[in-house]
Amino acid sequence: MAEILNTGGQFNILTPREELKRQLLGIEIAGRTCYQSISGEVTPESAQRFVKMIMRRGHESVIEHTSMSVLFTQCSRGLTHELVRHRVASFSQESTRYVDYSRGGDEPDLQRFQMRCILPPHRDSQEEIGLGDGRSMTPVDMMNEIELYYRSLRKGGWSPEDARQVLPNALESDIVMTANWREWRHVFEMRTQKAAHWEIRRVMGDLLITTQKIVPAVFDDFYVAGIDTNGLRFFEQKRNVW
Numbered sequence: 001m002a003e004i005l006n007t008g009g010q011f012n013i014l015t016p017r018e019e020l021k022r023q024l025l026g027i028e029i030a031g032r033t034c035y036q037s038i039s040g041e042v043t044p045e046s047a048q049r050f051v052k053m054i055m056r057r058g059h060e061s062v063i064e065h066t067s068m069s070v071l072f073t074q075c076s077r078g079l080t081h082e083l084v085r086h087r088v089a090s091f092s093q094e095s096t097r098y099v100d101y102s103r104g105g106d107e108p109d110l111q112r113f114q115m116r117c118i119l120p121p122h123r124d125s126q127e128e129i130g131l132g133d134g135r136s137m138t139p140v141d142m143m144n145e146i147e148l149y150y151r152s153l154r155k156g157g158w159s160p161e162d163a164r165q166v167l168p169n170a171l172e173s174d175i176v177m178t179a180n181w182r183e184w185r186h187v188f189e190m191r192t193q194k195a196a197h198w199e200i201r202r203v204m205g206d207l208l209i210t211t212q213k214i215v216p217a218v219f220d221d222f223y224v225a226g227i228d229t230n231g232l233r234f235f236e237q238k239r240n241v242w
Helices: 017-035 044-056 060-064 077-083 139-155 160-166 181-191 198-214
Strands: 003-005 010-013 068-076 090-093 116-118 172-179 222-227 233-237
Touching: 010 198, 017 044, 017 060, 017 198, 044 060, 060 181, 068 077, 068 116, 068 198, 077 172, 077 198, 116 172, 139 160, 172 181, 181 198, 198 222, 198 233
Parallel strands: 003 116
Antiparallel strands: 010 068, 068 172, 090 172, 222 233
16 A cells, blocks of 8 residues: 655755855855955854845855755655756756666565655545545545556556656655755745745745754845645745845
8 A cells, every 4th residue: 555654845954064054154255256355364253244244235146156965855756846947956866767666675576565655734635535437535545546557567567667657746756956055045935935835835944944053144034924724834035125
C-alpha cells in the first residue's frame, strides 16, 4: 500500500552555516569596490552593518556574490515542478527514469515496493469521493490504485522510465537547489506569500525562518503576515523608504 506523508516538506541546508556567515564579508568588499570606499579591515560586524544598509537601499545586486545549497525531502513532484521554474538556480532532482520505485535493493521486489505520496494535510484522505460511475474511493485508495498500475507495468516488463508515466504529482521526490541570496529572496517572496501553494509555502516558510537566524541582515525584512483558512502562515515583506 502507498505510504501517505503529511508531515510537511523537510529541508537540509547543505552549505555550512559558518560559510554562509562568511559570505557577508564578500558582499561588503564587492559593494565597497563600486565606490572605492574600503577603509580598514572588513569584519563580521562591519559586514552586518554594511549589508543591512545596502539592502535597505534596495541595492541587491551585491548579494549575488553568494551561494546557498538546500536539499528538500518529503516533497511532492508538484512542488518540485514549481521550484524548478526559478531560472537563476541549479537543480539536482530525483529521477523517475532511473529510480526504480520497486525499491527492493539490488533486485526489484515488485511485491513489496511502496510508493510514497504527499496529500493535502487539510483534507480528509479517508473521505469517500464519488467517481461518477457508481463507485467511490478515498484519496488513499486512489494512490493505492496508482501504485498497483505502476507495479503491474513493471511486472509486465516495462522499464522504470516507461512505467513512470502513470505516477502522480503527489509522488514524493527529493531535490537539491543552489542559488545566490538574491534569487533565494525572490523564491521566498513568491513562495511564502498567501497566494502560494500550501505545500511549497509551508516548507519555504520554515526555510526562511532558519535563514533569518543565520544571516538576518539579508532576510529579516520578511515577516509572518497572517494565517490562512487552512491554518498555514504566510509572509510579506517590509517595504523600506529611504
